[in-house]
Structure formats: structure tokens, C-alpha cells
Amino acid sequence: MRYSHYINVVRLLIFLIIGAVLFLLVNQWIYTREALEGLEIELIQKTPYWQRSHKRELKDWHDVEAMASDAARNGLGEHGKPAYITNLSKRKLEHDLSKKNGFNALLSDMISVNRSLPDIRDQGCQKLKYFADLPTVSIIIPFYNEHFSALVRSVHSIINRTPAELIKEIILVDDFSDVSNLKKPLDEYVEQNFPKVDIIRFRKRQGLIAARLAGAVKAVADVLVFMDSHVEVNYNWLPPLLHEIVLNKRTAVCPMIDVIEDATFEYTAQDEGARGAFDWILDYKRLPLLESAKKNRTQPFENPIMAGGLFAISREWFWELDGYDDGLDIWGGEQYELSFKIWMCGGRLLDVPCSRVGHIFRSDNWTGVSEDRKEDYLHKNYKRVAEVWMDDYKNYVYKHARGIYEKLDAGDLTKQLALREKLHCKSFKWFIENVAFDLVKTYPPKGITDFAYGQVRSVGAPKFCLDTLGRPDYRIVGVKDCEATSIFPSRRQDWSLSEDHDLRMRGEEYCLQTADHKPDSQVLLYDCSYGNKNQLWYYNRRRKWLVYGPKRLFCLEARPASKHVVVNRCRTNFPLMQWDFVHVNNTLLDTYFETMP
Numbered sequence: 001m002r003y004s005h006y007i008n009v010v011r012l013l014i015f016l017i018i019g020a021v022l023f024l025l026v027n028q029w030i031y032t033r034e035a036l037e038g039l040e041i042e043l044i045q046k047t048p049y050w051q052r053s054h055k056r057e058l059k060d061w062h063d064v065e066a067m068a069s070d071a072a073r074n075g076l077g078e079h080g081k082p083a084y085i086t087n088l089s090k091r092k093l094e095h096d097l098s099k100k101n102g103f104n105a106l107l108s109d110m111i112s113v114n115r116s117l118p119d120i121r122d123q124g125c126q127k128l129k130y131f132a133d134l135p136t137v138s139i140i141i142p143f144y145n146e147h148f149s150a151l152v153r154s155v156h157s158i159i160n161r162t163p164a165e166l167i168k169e170i171i172l173v174d175d176f177s178d179v180s181n182l183k184k185p186l187d188e189y190v191e192q193n194f195p196k197v198d199i200i201r202f203r204k205r206q207g208l209i210a211a212r213l214a215g216a217v218k219a220v221a222d223v224l225v226f227m228d229s230h231v232e233v234n235y236n237w238l239p240p241l242l243h244e245i246v247l248n249k250r251t252a253v254c255p256m257i258d259v260i261e262d263a264t265f266e267y268t269a270q271d272e273g274a275r276g277a278f279d280w281i282l283d284y285k286r287l288p289l290l291e292s293a294k295k296n297r298t299q300p301f302e303n304p305i306m307a308g309g310l311f312a313i314s315r316e317w318f319w320e321l322d323g324y325d326d327g328l329d330i331w332g333g334e335q336y337e338l339s340f341k342i343w344m345c346g347g348r349l350l351d352v353p354c355s356r357v358g359h360i361f362r363s364d365n366w367t368g369v370s371e372d373r374k375e376d377y378l379h380k381n382y383k384r385v386a387e388v389w390m391d392d393y394k395n396y397v398y399k400h401a402r403g404i405y406e407k408l409d410a411g412d413l414t415k416q417l418a419l420r421e422k423l424h425c426k427s428f429k430w431f432i433e434n435v436a437f438d439l440v441k442t443y444p445p446k447g448i449t450d451f452a453y454g455q456v457r458s459v460g461a462p463k464f465c466l467d468t469l470g471r472p473d474y475r476i477v478g479v480k481d482c483e484a485t486s487i488f489p490s491r492r493q494d495w496s497l498s499e500d501h502d503l504r505m506r507g508e509e510y511c512l513q514t515a516d517h518k519p520d521s522q523v524l525l526y527d528c529s530y531g532n533k534n535q536l537w538y539y540n541r542r543r544k545w546l547v548y549g550p551k552r553l554f555c556l557e558a559r560p561a562s563k564h565v566v567v568n569r570c571r572t573n574f575p576l577m578q579w580d581f582v583h584v585n586n587t588l589l590d591t592y593f594e595t596m597p
């Protein structure tokens with residue numbers, strides 16, 4: 001009896017111990033599971049978007065509440081309506097601030113930083129859904145002496161019209177502004193209003209490109225969004241951009257850029273949209289939309305060249321492309337560099353019509369900010385881009401600039417050329433034929449309709465080519481040793497029998513003409529004048545003559561001993577009067593006489 005009692009006590013104890021152990025185990029399990037779940041959420045937030053799986057559900061991202069409260073707003077400039085300052089005693093200040101900023105900065109101060117905008121998207125955009133699970137963004141906004149209210153309105157508009165969960169951070173980059181309210185007052189404003197905003201401050205002026213790069217280096221989100229410092233984003237602008245990047249990580253996307261009018265802050269569409277391009281002095285140009293894009297105004301379309309100020313790109317793809325060429329100074333050419341890289345190295349560039357961002361286009365009479373660079377940084381930038389990416393097409397750019405590129409040193413390009421090699425990027429010809437296929441037709445480089453062009457080599461003295469003998473203002477031309485490259489030699493040996501039927505420095509406005517019309521006349525360079533009978537030339541392919549004058553009696557003759565050229569009565573079988581034009585467009589030359597001026 002005592003023994004069995006003892007056993008019962010032992011059993012009870014064992015039960016209690018087992019119970020306690022079980023209790024602890026279950027507790028531990030629950031605790032661990034909770035901890036793991038917490039960890040998982042944290043992990044999802046920390047893992048780059050493309051290294052984790054995500055759901056492909058779609059959702060309507062419109063912030064209906066915010067749109068409704070915007071709709072109820074009243075006041076100056078609300079709904080993007082044009083605004084005016086009526087108080088006459090403010091006219092002078094208004095004028096002075098407009099002149100300084102290139103837009104009506106006083107009016108900017110009077111319009112709410114939270115003003116509402118008109119929803120000018122195609123109606124179809126209101127119904128579109130985008131992935132519910134989107135990557136996060138770092139928004140990078142470089143500024144230099146930006147007007148305070150325009151700058152903070154840019155940020156307010158982003159905060160007000162962007163889903164908070166998508167904004168990791170907003171990085172302002174101060175390119176060494178010297179306006180005092182952009183220092184401490186801005187810090188304080190940011191402190192009070194914008195918890196997600198950081199400011200990087202340069203200690204010397206470095207320009208837009210360096211500022212964007214500095215922001216990108218600091219950025220940690222999945223996607224980089226580059227913005228200007230005087231913009232207002234419109235409703236639901238971000239999800240349509242990110243959606244395209246999720247579909248293909250090697251995508252850069254641009255919103256449609258709307259106009260905030262400089263004098264009244266009226267918000268309007270620029271036009272129905274267009275595709276970006278350039279002409280051969282590398283001014284930014286636009287090409288018409290393709291029919292496919294006109295059919296459905298909500299669908300993204302391919303864009304050869306970004307306008308440059310506003311775009312989104314995955315951080316990974318941006319750095320795979322090595323960001324911007326860090327040898328580009330201040331501003332200019334960077335939109336070409338990045339666009340060429342994106343297309344030629346396996347990516348794509350889209351314009352997304354359902355994403356709209358307003359931009360203050362400064363008035364035409366704005367004189368701009370003064371630059372302390374003495375060198376011609378713009379053309380140096382262009383030359384870097386042309387040398388690395390444009391292959392032979394770079395010569396069109398150089399021809400259009402009357403020799404300024406020849407004197408410019410593009411600097412070290414090793415890194416950029418190595419990148420092109422490493423990423424196996426396609427040729428510029430591919431870009432021109434497949435992406436910007438209508439560019440050459442719309443913006444033809446000068447000389448593309450030449451009857452003949454390139455070096456002009458003497459048959460009688462074959463080591464000599466027609467040569468300007470130096471500066472064009474020296475005027476007398478002659479012959480010199482032929483340069484090694486014949487299709488695109490330097491400008492001193494690059495000639496064209498142009499569509500105007502003159503013989504000129506290719507792509508330029510210097511034409512060959514004799515001083516008088518006697519035998520043995522010297523040949524000089526004059527300014528071209530269309531239809532001038534004393535500048536008429538013809539290339540006789542059979543006899544290899546460069547025939548001069550309206551009656552076509554004279555021919556160009558080489559005098560190799562003195563390195564002169566002269567014009568004399570045409571003679572057959574006289575090799576010093578024969579010339580080889582390196583490139584002849586036979587089809588065009590066949591039509592020479594039909595198109596005489």
C-alpha cells in the first residue's frame with residue numbers, strides 16, 4: 001500500500017514534468033514561429049525586389065480619398081488653373097523674381113504647396129490596374145539655387161500623390177547653391193515636414209550629372225527615380241512606371257511631361273506625346289508617335305531618346321550600365337549617353353502616357369545660371385558620347401560643328417569603351433535602323449544627299465589629295481599628302497559635290513570658286529551662295545574630271561610640284577586633270593542635270 005502510494009506520487013510527478021516540458025516546447029514553438037514570421041516580413045522588406053518571389057495580382061492604385069479631398073480644394077492656382085497676381089504694388093517684385101528664376105516665383109509663393117492638379121490623363125488610365133506588389137523607389141532631386149516654394153512644392157506633390165509604402169526615401173542633392181534659404185531654413189522645413197527626405201550637400205559646384213550620381217550612390221531602394229526640382233507629379237504617376245520595370249528589369253521609363261506655365265502656373269498637356277530624338281548638332285528633338293501608339297493612348301510606347309529630366313530605372317540596371325559616364329561635366333549629353341546605353345546594351349526605354357508629371361518650363365528670356373567652367377564642357381560631353389557610342393555617325397556630328405570638336409580633347413574613355421565591350425552592346429547603326437528608324441529621314445545630316453563626298457585624290461599624282469591647306473579663312477586650296485582615312489578624313493580633305501551643285505567642305509558653308517575666269521586661275525574658298533553660277537561644279541565620272549563653271553569648259557588641275565591647284569580648259573587623257581572622288585552616289589549623280597538650280 002505504501003509502495004503503491006509511492007508509485008502514484010512518482011506517476012503524478014512524471015505527468016507534471018511531461019506537462020511542463022510539453023508546455024515549454026509548445027510555447028517555444030509559438031514564440032519561434034512568431035519570431036520567424038517577423039523575420040520573414042523584415043526579410044521581404046530588406047531583400048531586393050528581384051531576389052524574392054512576388055505575387056502577380058493586380059490592383060487599382062488610385063488614392064481615391066486624396067483625389068476626393070483635392071477635388072474639394074479652392075484657391076489660387078488650384079486644379080492647375082492659371083493664376084494672376086492682381087495687387088499692382090507687387091508688380092515690380094513679380095517682374096524681378098520672374099527675371100531671376102525664369103518663372104513667376106512670387107506667384108509660386110502664393111499658390112499652396114499642396115495645390116490640386118487637373119487629371120488630364122486619357123480616361124482609360126483611370127481604369128487600369130498595376131501589380132499589387134511593386135518595388136520601392138529612391139527619388140533623387142538635384143537642385144541648384146531653386147526657388148524655395150517651387151522646390152518644396154515638388155516634394156509635397158510627391159508625398160501627396162505617391163503611395164507611401166513605395167517611397168523608401170527622397171534624396172535632395174544641393175549642387176552648392178548660394179541662396180541662404182536653401183540652407184538652414186530648408187533643413188528645418190525638411191525636418192518638420194518630410195521624414196523621408198535626406199539632403200546631400202556639395203562643397204563645390206559639380207553640376208547636374210555629378211549630383212544625380214551622388215544621389216544614386218546613396219540610394220538603397222529597388223528603383224531610382226530622377227526628378228527635376230520644379231515639378232508637380234500627377235495622380236497615380238508612379239505605379240504605371242514601376243509596372244513596366246517589373247515586367248522587364250532592363251527598362252527605363254519616362255512619364256509624360258506636362259507643362260506648368262512659367263507666368264501663371266497653369267497646368268496643361270504639352271501635346272499628345274512624341275518620341276525623343278536629336279539632330280546632328282545634338283539638340284534634343286522629337287519624332288511623331290507611331291500609329292500603334294495613337295490607337296491606344298494608355299499604352300506605353302518605345303522612346304529612342306529620353307528628354308532627360310524625369311525617369312525611373314531599376315537600381316541594378318542603372319549600375320550595370322555604370323550609371324552616367326562620370327567624365328561628363330555639369331550638364332548636357334547625359335540623356336543621349338544613357339539612352340544609347342540602354343538601347344544598345346540590351347534594355348528598352350519607354351514613355352508611359354498614364355504617368356504624368358508637370359514641369360515648369362522656364363520663360364524664353366531667362367538668362368540661366370552662370371557657369372564657372374571656362375572650358376566648353378557641353379561639346380566635350382558630346383564628344384565623349386559620340387566617341388564611345390556613335391561609331392562612324394559621330395562624323396556627322398563633327399561635320400555639323402565647323403571644326404570645334406577637332407580642338408577638343410574628350411579625355412580618357414577607357415572605362416566607357418570597356419563597358420561597351422563587356423556588355424556586348426550593339427552598334428550605333430543598329431540603333432539608328434531599329435530604334436530611331438525615322439530619325440535620319442526627319443533630321444537628315446547635311447551631306448546625306450551629296451552627289452559625291454570624301455577625299456578627292458589626284459590620278460596624275462596619286463599620293464596627293466585636294467586639301468584646304470589649313471584654316472578655311474586662308475582661302476587658297478591646293479594638294480597635300482592624302483590622309484589615311486578616305487571616307488571621313490579630317491575636314492581639310494573632306495569635300496562634297498553637294499545637292500546645291502557646288503564643291504564644298506563637306507557639311508559646311510565653304511565653297512570652291514576661282515578668283516577670275518581666266519586659264520590658270522587659282523581656286524579659293526568662299527562662303528557658299530546657292531545658285532551662284534561661279535560656284536557650279538560637276539563630276540564627270542567617265543573622264544574623272546571636276547568640271548567648273550556654267551559652260552562646263554574648265555576643269556580642276558593639280559600642280560604637284562608647287563602643291564597648287566588651278567582651273568584650265570578641259571583636256572582629255574591628261575592625268576593631272578583627273579580625280580577620284582572616294583565616294584560617288586551614282587543614282588543621285590545620274591539626276592544631276594535634272595536638279596540644276
Ligand SMILES: *[C@@H]1O[C@H](CO)[C@@H](O)[C@H](O)[C@H]1NC(C)=O
Nearest residue numbers: 085086087088089090091093
Ligand atoms: C498689396 O501689396 C502690398 C505690398 O506687398 C501690401 O502692403 C498690400 O496690403 C496689398 N494689398 C492688398 C489689397 O492685398
Ligand SMILES: *[C@@H]1O[C@H](CO)[C@@H](O)[C@H](O)[C@H]1NC(C)=O
Nearest residue numbers: 112113114115156159160193
Ligand atoms: C500640406 O500638406 C501636408 C500634408 O501632406 C500638411 O502637413 C501641410 O501642413 C500642408 N501645408 C500647407 C501649407 O497646406
Ligand SMILES: *[C@@H]1O[C@H](CO)[C@@H](O)[C@H](O)[C@H]1NC(C)=O
Nearest residue numbers: 124127128295296297298299
Ligand atoms: C487599351 O489597352 C488597355 C490595356 O491593354 C485596355 O484595357 C483598353 O481597353 C485599350 N483601349 C482601347 C481603346 O483599345
Ligand SMILES: *[C@@H]1O[C@H](CO)[C@@H](O)[C@H](O)[C@H]1NC(C)=O
Nearest residue numbers: 095098099263363364365366
Ligand atoms: C519674359 O517672357 C515672358 C513670356 O514668356 C513675359 O511674360 C515676361 O514679361 C518676360 N520677362 C522679362 C523680364 O522680360
Ligand SMILES: *[C@@H]1O[C@H](CO)[C@@H](O)[C@H](O)[C@H]1NC(C)=O
Nearest residue numbers: 448449450584585586587588
Ligand atoms: C544615294 O542617295 C540616296 C538619296 O539620298 C540614298 O537613298 C542612297 O542610299 C544613296 N546611295 C548610296 C550608295 O549611298
Ligand SMILES: [Mn+2]
Nearest residue numbers: 228309359360
Ligand atoms: Mn527643369
